[in-house]
Amino acid sequence: MLKIENLTKIYDNGFKALDNVSLEIPDGQFVAIIGLSGSGKSTLLRCINRLIDPTEGRIIWNGIDITAATDDELRLIRRRIGMIFQQFNLVKRASVLTNVMSGRLGYLNPVYALFNYFPSKERDRAMKALTRVGIPEKARNRASALSGGQQQRVGIARALMQEPEMMLADEPVASLDPATSHSVMKYLELLNKEDGLTVLCSLHFLSLARAYSDRVIALKDGRIEYDGPPSDIDDDRFRQIYGEEAVEVEIH
Amino acid sequence: MTQANPSSPAPSRSRAALRRTLILIAVAIVLVIFAYGWQVTEINLERPQEPVRQTNVTNALRELLSPNVLTQDYATLAVSIPFQIDCPEGFETPPVTPPADGTPYIAVEPACASSSETVTLTGYNFASNVLARVTWIDGDEQRRIRQVDGQDNFTIGLNGTFSVSIEVPRIRGSAGELHALEVQQAVPSGVPRFTDTTREVLDKMVETIFLALIATAISILPSAILSFFAAHNLMRAVRMSLGNLLVMFTLLPLGFLVGGVLLSEVGGFVLRLASGQGGGVETTGLSLLVLGAAVAARRMPTSTLSFEARLRSAAMTLIGAVIVVALIGLIGGLGLLAGRTFTEGIPGVLGNFVGSLGRLIELSLPFIGGAIGAFALTNVGTALTIDALKTISPAVSRVIGGALGGLGGAIVLGMSATVGMSAAWLGLLTPVVAAIMGGAILPLLFRRVVMHGRRSTQSDRLLMSALGWIGTIAVFAFTFVQLNVFRAMVEGTLPPNDVALALPGLNISTYVLTAMGIGLVLGAVGGAIAGTRAAFPVGSVLYSMTRTILNGLRAIEPLIMGLVFVIWVGIGPFAGVLALTLHSIASLGKLYSEQIENIDTGPIEALESTGANRLQTIMYAVVPQIIPPYIAFTMYRWDINVRMSTIIGFVGGGGVGFLLQQQINLLRYRDAGVAVLAIAIVVSILDYASAAIRERYV
Ligand SMILES: Nc1ncnc2c1ncn2[C@@H]1O[C@H](COP(=O)(O)OP(=O)(O)OP(=O)(O)O)[C@@H](O)[C@H]1O
Ligand SMILES: [Mg+2]
Numbered sequence A: 001m002l003k004i005e006n007l008t009k010i011y012d013n014g015f016k017a018l019d020n021v022s023l024e025i026p027d028g029q030f031v032a033i034i035g036l037s038g039s040g041k042s043t044l045l046r047c048i049n050r051l052i053d054p055t056e057g058r059i060i061w062n063g064i065d066i067t068a069a070t071d072d073e074l075r076l077i078r079r080r081i082g083m084i085f086q087q088f089n090l091v092k093r094a095s096v097l098t099n100v101m102s103g104r105l106g107y108l109n110p111v112y113a114l115f116n117y118f119p120s121k122e123r124d125r126a127m128k129a130l131t132r133v134g135i136p137e138k139a140r141n142r143a144s145a146l147s148g149g150q151q152q153r154v155g156i157a158r159a160l161m162q163e164p165e166m167m168l169a170d171e172p173v174a175s176l177d178p179a180t181s182h183s184v185m186k187y188l189e190l191l192n193k194e195d196g197l198t199v200l201c202s203l204h205f206l207s208l209a210r211a212y213s214d215r216v217i218a219l220k221d222g223r224i225e226y227d228g229p230p231s232d233i234d235d236d237r238f239r240q241i242y243g244e245e246a247v248e249v250e251i252h
Numbered sequence B: 001m002t003q004a005n006p007s008s009p010a011p012s013r014s015r016a017a018l019r020r021t022l023i024l025i026a027v028a029i030v031l032v033i034f035a036y037g038w039q040v041t042e043i044n045l046e047r048p049q050e051p052v053r054q055t056n057v058t059n060a061l062r063e064l065l066s067p068n069v070l071t072q073d074y075a076t077l078a079v080s081i082p083f084q085i086d087c088p089e090g091f092e093t094p095p096v097t098p099p100a101d102g103t104p105y106i107a108v109e110p111a112c113a114s115s116s117e118t119v120t121l122t123g124y125n126f127a128s129n130v131l132a133r134v135t136w137i138d139g140d141e142q143r144r145i146r147q148v149d150g151q152d153n154f155t156i157g158l159n160g161t162f163s164v165s166i167e168v169p170r171i172r173g174s175a176g177e178l179h180a181l182e183v184q185q186a187v188p189s190g191v192p193r194f195t196d197t198t199r200e201v202l203d204k205m206v207e208t209i210f211l212a213l214i215a216t217a218i219s220i221l222p223s224a225i226l227s228f229f230a231a232h233n234l235m236r237a238v239r240m241s242l243g244n245l246l247v248m249f250t251l252l253p254l255g256f257l258v259g260g261v262l263l264s265e266v267g268g269f270v271l272r273l274a275s276g277q278g279g280g281v282e283t284t285g286l287s288l289l290v291l292g293a294a295v296a297a298r299r300m301p302t303s304t305l306s307f308e309a310r311l312r313s314a315a316m317t318l319i320g321a322v323i324v325v326a327l328i329g330l331i332g333g334l335g336l337l338a339g340r341t342f343t344e345g346i347p348g349v350l351g352n353f354v355g356s357l358g359r360l361i362e363l364s365l366p367f368i369g370g371a372i373g374a375f376a377l378t379n380v381g382t383a384l385t386i387d388a389l390k391t392i393s394p395a396v397s398r399v400i401g402g403a404l405g406g407l408g409g410a411i412v413l414g415m416s417a418t419v420g421m422s423a424a425w426l427g428l429l430t431p432v433v434a435a436i437m438g439g440a441i442l443p444l445l446f447r448r449v450v451m452h453g454r455r456s457t458q459s460d461r462l463l464m465s466a467l468g469w470i471g472t473i474a475v476f477a478f479t480f481v482q483l484n485v486f487r488a489m490v491e492g493t494l495p496p497n498d499v500a501l502a503l504p505g506l507n508i509s510t511y512v513l514t515a516m517g518i519g520l521v522l523g524a525v526g527g528a529i530a531g532t533r534a535a536f537p538v539g540s541v542l543y544s545m546t547r548t549i550l551n552g553l554r555a556i557e558p559l560i561m562g563l564v565f566v567i568w569v570g571i572g573p574f575a576g577v578l579a580l581t582l583h584s585i586a587s588l589g590k591l592y593s594e595q596i597e598n599i600d601t602g603p604i605e606a607l608e609s610t611g612a613n614r615l616q617t618i619m620y621a622v623v624p625q626i627i628p629p630y631i632a633f634t635m636y637r638w639d640i641n642v643r644m645s646t647i648i649g650f651v652g653g654g655g656v657g658f659l660l661q662q663q664i665n666l667l668r669y670r671d672a673g674v675a676v677l678a679i680a681i682v683v684s685i686l687d688y689a690s691a692a693i694r695e696r697y698v
Helices: A041-048 A073-078 A096-107 A110-114 A120-132 A147-159 A178-194 A206-212 A235-241 B009-042 B051-064 B196-231 B242-277 B281-299 B306-340 B346-393 B394-420 B426-453 B458-483 B485-491 B510-530 B538-555 B557-570 B572-598 B603-610 B616-652 B655-666 B667-697
Strands: A003-012 A016-025 A030-035 A056-060 A081-085 A166-170 A198-202 A215-220 A222-226 B070-085 B105-109 B118-124 B131-137 B141-148 B151-153 B162-167 B178-194 B501-503 B506-508
Touching: A016 A041, A016 A056, A016 A215, A016 A222, A030 A178, A030 A206, A041 A056, A041 A166, A041 A198, A056 B306, A073 A096, A081 A147, A081 B458, A081 B603, A081 B616, A096 A120, A096 A147, A096 B616, A110 B616, A120 A147, A120 B009, A147 A178, A166 A178, A166 A215, A178 A198, A178 A206, A215 A235, A222 A235, A222 B506, A235 B009, A235 B538, B051 B458, B051 B667, B070 B105, B131 B162, B178 B196, B196 B572, B196 B655, B196 B667, B242 B306, B242 B346, B242 B394, B242 B510, B306 B346, B394 B426, B426 B458, B426 B510, B458 B485, B458 B510, B506 B510, B538 B572, B557 B616, B572 B616, B603 B616, B616 B655, B616 B667, B655 B667
Parallel strands: A030 A198, A030 A215, A081 A166, A166 A198
Antiparallel strands: A003 A016, A003 A056, A215 A222, B070 B178, B105 B118, B118 B162, B131 B141, B131 B151, B131 B178, B501 B506
């Protein structure tokens, strides 16, 4: 269970990106976070694993207060929360395998890093993760040599190395074409259904949210505008979230 | 920017006029600056016109452009012809028949003459364009050089023939004798070879290139490490609670002292063993220790954060510190052993190198032990106090903050005052450091008392910055006056080195004690206001310090550094290596850090989100991105170092520059030309190579 209480984020320049957001997300839910650009989706997701330090409020996950964790505690929490990104955030010059294995660093002795050493068991685990996302044959390639969809799958494989209980996905398909978007979303769905991962996924297209999520949270100017099942979003609600002139587009 | 209003053209026209006037004024100012510069640099169009200077420069250039690179052996070829002094009756010049084999021959016309008369000497089949001279051989076989056109030597024409006028010498009692005329020509024989100058220059050029190579190589690691501290994007986010920082800071000197004594003993012990001064028992112990290290390294990761786990990991840290020092000692000892074992040939060269490294480790063991001790103790201290510091009440946090802050402040200012005692102007360091501390206090007070944690407005920020400046200036002035820095700076004197407080192993002078007192007050006040839970921007402080040091070092020219190092280690390439290394560290540190600042931060974010720690994030998200530019900039630096090492010899730093300077001072421009040529060749090859390599990587 993830519990967010009165979360507020004010950036150094004084901009209030999140305004008193409170949420409860039970384990195993697939939550889509939607909202206009600048509404605070990324800020919310990054506050959860404290890539951004919230200004006020608490985030409690399975009884642990993430907002109060020290650096050491935070690392232990983070390694159970996977994250994937719009820009994939792979090390482009490194091999796919190294990129995937680097998802496991939180479990490994930091001294290993000095010698660029990974135990062979982690290699096997990485190959398994790559097999799971369907690109084991790319293990030796440079990450930069992969297509966008393949890179995002490497990103998912890297997160899988953490054996996460929750997955944060910040616009994971915004840089991909519709068909590839669906294939990446299907992997997230799989993780949610098969492994029981809680998934928090910010999306630009409501149609994707409708297709994959159990619940939609809409943000507007840092506040929750809507929180409920995707099926309940009608035209009125849609215009509330996205503004009067918006038209819903389908993505197939 | 304001926008022009289209409905009223007048203001826009006047604005255009204003613009034009401003441009005119700017042009005029630039012109004045330029004219002044012209005068300051004493640009003079008349002096280059003076004939003496023109001749001098032409000669110097001609010699520089005729470098004394090659030389050759010469064989002397001599052809002679008889000559009758005072023509007898009916003398006829005997006809000269050219030899059939085409060897050189000469003819004289007339073949008899009296003293002071002029005869014409012609020659054929000589080597063309080569110097020759004419010798007169009299009846007693006495030889005299006969000048041609007032010169001893003359040049034989392009077709190998010549025709010169010779005056018959006036020799007492030579009347009627039969003399001879001989033409000698030095003919190049064998293949051309390098002159001694060339050999010397080549020798020195090798020294130059290696000087640059070694300086560059040594500087890579320190500058790579420093570059991380000088990278804003990595350091900005590094914050630490003031409590933890102060605990670390008070433990740091303690750890350094203890480590310097105890750990360096361990290292020294292992070093002596490994260098061959130990028996079988010790060697076995050593192997066990290494084995233990391997085992310990495997069991280190922790997954819980209970106090016992922290205690265990603290113990591990201490054991780890001992093991690391022992390993360093082991490496040093093996190096020394190798240095003593191999002394001949190529293994000898390697042995000398490894032996020096071993000696370096031996010499720096107290420092290494101190650093590792400080690291271990601060780590342990932080781990054991972190939970306690988190749970204390605000009041207690202030008391502890005040106490630790006072201690830390006293240590900081005590250290800077100790540095300040070594030279008059270094005395400025203490007031500056005190001022930085003082500048933080008033804004902090404002934030705590007036703002009460509310969000800062524009005017708040202005006010705080004003308060900061007031505090900075006030504390600077106070410290400056208290420590008498001004007098020291004017008179160049050092503060008295009295003993105001004697601690075991440490005597503190009045001067240092005063500084410590100021630090105590500032630190205590600041710590008490902030409390131990305030986040202290350690990263930004380290960043500014590193940048300041790097910038300062870079501002000192390597030639000047060379001068100082020559005083220290004597004339020779070693001084040059040290000077170039120091400058390269500063310059590469800056260049490297700019590369770090340019990296894609996405992977860093991604790895942080997986729970990787800072070291792992750097190794896997930063290092792969910076390796190519680091290679490129290292090449670039080597290129610069070769250029610099060619002139570092001017101040005695070794390399070809020393030779060049001597040759120029002795006005031997043809020899200097060789050095200049060698430098030009090496520099352009390297220029090309480094550009090619950089192109591949950037
Ligand atoms: N580091 C920062 N400093 C100041 N303001 C920021 C910072 N990061 C984001 N913001 C602002 O906070 C607001 C919310 O940003 P956020 O990235 O969370 O939006 P988003 O919903 O993810 O938008 P998008 O769909 O474009 O990714 C934006 O107005 C943005 O300009
Ligand atoms: Mg976003």
